[in-house]
Amino acid sequence: MPRERLIIGTFGDISTRKSPAGRYLARTRYRDWDGHARLVQASGVTAKAADRALKAKLADRDLFQPADTTLTPDSLFSDLVTYWLEDIDLEDRISRTTRNLYERNMRTLVSPAFDNLALREIGVARCDKFIKQLAKISYSRAKQARVVLRLALELAVRHEVLPSNPMEHVSRLYREPHIPNALMAPEVNVTRAAIAQWESAADHTSGPKPDGQLGAIIEVMLGTSARIGEVLAIRRRDLDITSPVPSIRIACTIVSRKGE
Structure with a gap:
């Protein structure tokens, strides 16, 4: 038989x-x-x-094997990062700016702590401790690291390299209450005076030479609460100065892409 x-x-x-x-x-x-x-x-x-x-x-022989046999549970996390970035480029669903931001956050925040670990060695306890330690330094960094680490490990689960994503069980991040810093009128006037002095100076031995725009940029930022990239991207058609109440339409921003 x-x-x-x-x-x-x-x-x-x-x-x-x-x-x-x-x-x-x-x-x-x-x-x-x-x-x-x-x-x-x-x-x-x-x-x-x-x-x-x-x-x-x-x-110890894991049932979950990847569709791409070059990646296994014994592969290093650095291999997964390369695999993950290639998958992002292959899908081509997110903007180039977001993609570059993901790579920067992964390389600077996550990789130094995980690159030399095998994927099977990355568990909930290790991820939870990493995020909490990073949160003590900066809530923003911990939040950014959490996003890219979860996405990379999620890809490993989808491609059957890992049975589950440890980031799904990491405790939530809690931000300490804080009071936003805001410029008061005297500080705004000091800033205006400093800009006026810089723009009117006859001799500029260092730094960029003034082109007369900085003062106007600051006034638009103060009047609209828009960010610098949004102010620099304002076009003529975004302005309406004929209405009883003049207005500016904030519809664009300046994007700086790596290598472009």
Whole structure:
């Protein structure tokens, strides 16, 4: 009768023999996620030790295998980062600015702590501790790191490299209450005076020479609460100075892209 096929994730009978070197070898066939049964073996100083070593090896053999066989649970996190960025470029769903921001946050905030870890070594406790330690330094950095780390590990789950995403169980971030800093009228007037002095100076030995725009830019920022990139992107058609109440339409911003 034909031998019964193993269920995926299970192994057959274990055979043990003594090698010429005096150590014992235990071996069996294990059916991997792709359906192929492969020979797995381990050695030990005694038959029982070899048997235990083999079973430990089988227990550690993850059922979840990636669609791309170059990435496995034993791959380094740095390999996942490369894989993740390539996947983002392949999907081409987010803007180039967001993509570059993701890469910057990953390289500067997350990679230094995770690059030398195998994917199977990254668990909830490690991720939770990392985010909390980063939050002590900066809430904003912790929030940015949390986003990219979750996205990268989520890709590993979708491609069956990891069984679950540890970031789904990390505790929430809590921001300490803070009072926003705002310029008072005397400080605004000091800023205006400094700009006027800089623009009217005859000699500029260092720094950019004034072009007469900075004062106007500051006044528009004060009057609209718009950010610098939004103010610099205002076009003629965004202005309405004929209405009883003049207005500015904030519809654009300046984008600086890496390498462009």
